Amino acid sequence: MQLTIHRGTQEIGGSCLEVVSGKTRLILDVGMPLLDRKGNSLDWMRLGQASKEELDSRGLIPPVSGLFSAGSPPAAIVLTHGHLDHTGLVDRTDPTIPIYATRGTSKMMLAGNLFARQVALPRERSRELTPRESVEIGAFRVTAFSVDHSIFGSAALLVEAEGQSLLYSGDLRLHGRKPGMATEIFASCGKREIDVLVMEGTHLGQPQDDQRTEYELEEQLVAEINSTSGLVLASFSPQHVDRTVSFIRAAIRTGRTFVADAYTAFVLHLVSSETRVPVPGKSPGYPVFFPKFLKRSKKRELLDRICPFMAEAEIRLEVILNDPQKYLMVFRPSMISSDFSGELPAECLCLYSRWYGYLEQPEWRDAVLHLDRVGGRLNEAHASGHIYVDDIRRFIAGVNPRVVIPVHSFAPHEIKQFDCNVQLLSDGMPLELE
Numbered sequence: 001m002q003l004t005i006h007r008g009t010q011e012i013g014g015s016c017l018e019v020v021s022g023k024t025r026l027i028l029d030v031g032m033p034l035l036d037r038k039g040n041s042l043d044w045m046r047l048g049q050a051s052k053e054e055l056d057s058r059g060l061i062p063p064v065s066g067l068f069s070a071g072s073p074p075a076a077i078v079l080t081h082g083h084l085d086h087t088g089l090v091d092r093t094d095p096t097i098p099i100y101a102t103r104g105t106s107k108m109m110l111a112g113n114l115f116a117r118q119v120a121l122p123r124e125r126s127r128e129l130t131p132r133e134s135v136e137i138g139a140f141r142v143t144a145f146s147v148d149h150s151i152f153g154s155a156a157l158l159v160e161a162e163g164q165s166l167l168y169s170g171d172l173r174l175h176g177r178k179p180g181m182a183t184e185i186f187a188s189c190g191k192r193e194i195d196v197l198v199m200e201g202t203h204l205g206q207p208q209d210d211q212r213t214e215y216e217l218e219e220q221l222v223a224e225i226n227s228t229s230g231l232v233l234a235s236f237s238p239q240h241v242d243r244t245v246s247f248i249r250a251a252i253r254t255g256r257t258f259v260a261d262a263y264t265a266f267v268l269h270l271v272s273s274e275t276r277v278p279v280p281g282k283s284p285g286y287p288v289f290f291p292k293f294l295k296r297s298k299k300r301e302l303l304d305r306i307c308p309f310m311a312e313a314e315i316r317l318e319v320i321l322n323d324p325q326k327y328l329m330v331f332r333p334s335m336i337s338s339d340f341s342g343e344l345p346a347e348c349l350c351l352y353s354r355w356y357g358y359l360e361q362p363e364w365r366d367a368v369l370h371l372d373r374v375g376g377r378l379n380e381a382h383a384s385g386h387i388y389v390d391d392i393r394r395f396i397a398g399v400n401p402r403v404v405i406p407v408h409s410f411a412p413h414e415i416k417q418f419d420c421n422v423q424l425l426s427d428g429m430p431l432e433l434e
């Protein structure tokens with residue numbers, strides 16, 4: 001088996017790996033990079049509309065034969081999860097290539113496409129990966145294992161061919177609500193020898209001062225909510241269902257009503273067949289707020305068709321503003337001008353539960369200034385979606401591979417601190433597994 005990491009050996013984002021056995025080529029993830037070649041942040045919203053030629057000229061399309069252009073196409077693309085830095089170039093690939101993803105990933109990509117203009121998973125190309133059930137693709141056998149990450153449906157991939165095995169961690173963490181998922185991987189890997197572990201290392205080389213777990217975050221949310229008598233606003237990714245659960249649990253524990261927006265409510269509806277979550281419109285006591293931009297839009301029509309029950313749980317902003325101390329509502333900055341008519345209620349608290357870097361964006365800078373003006377505040381309340389450094393050591397020990405190759409990291413050499421056989425690769429450099 002041969003492995004080539006086309007992008008991701010020295011950076012976070014833009015992940016794209018290729019494995020080859022005989023005549024079969026498989027692509028694992030086709031992500032959009034976070035940074036351009038000069039190290040500047042990329043505007044994903046704009047790049048989603050950019051031409052393939054522009055992406056190519058800026059070096060954003062990895063040179064993989066037949067994946068984006070002429071040449072014999074790979075047998076399949078296999079996705080670990082729905083984040084754009086792993087899927088963002090899917091719509092630029094040869095339309096004849098089938099795409100394997102878990103049902104959860106298909107659902108998150110559907111919701112992300114509908115509400116956040118993220119890349120879609122074309123239905124006719126979609127093939128389902130069921131966790132723990134192997135699929136044969138040409139010379140390969142591929143098995144997905146569910147992992148805990150900041151988007152529902154995430155998986156690690158075990159790829160086997162020619163008596164060799166490679167485990168690609170995708171993105172994951174061991175400090176979430178589902179630590180048992182890693183235990184399951186360790187148990188499965190214990191039954192066979194893993195030749196290569198391709199391990200995500202987002203936190204390598206970064207400060208290790210904040211190692212909050214999802215449960216500790218929930219405690220923080222409860223304390224923050226208890227410290228305010230005004231409206232609580234919550235900003236997080238609706239695709240991160242475990243984070244939604246943390247906010248719902250904190251709302252229950254502080255006696256507040258959790259108000260989902262339509263995006264969050266739709267995701268809860270989608271995942272409710274796979275995991276136990278309340279569904280606004282079906283579970284009593286879970287209202288939905290429909291932001292103004294949705295009203296009378298095609299999205300609203302579609303939503304009314306797919307989830308007619310949701311409209312019955314609609315809550316109007318006036319109701320919330322009459323008793324702001326009773327509610328915790330999902331929020332995004334654009335709502336200040338469109339829904340709150342330019343004025344958030346006095347003394348409201350915004351709990352910001354996303355990557356801190358987004359706070360540099362103009363809409364968040366303006367929101368912070370606005371909160372300040374009305375006597376409110378924004379507090380960060382976040383737990384990373386990526387594995388902490390001490391847990392990387394635990395994960396490697398649990399899988400016990402012959403070789404570890406770091407990926408999705410700006411400091412891959414830091415993995416040498418662990419007691420394991422490390423191989424550092426460069427982008428595009430093929431490695432024959434021994």
Ligand SMILES: [Zn+2]
Pocket residue numbers: 081083149150171
């Ligand atoms: Zn991710």
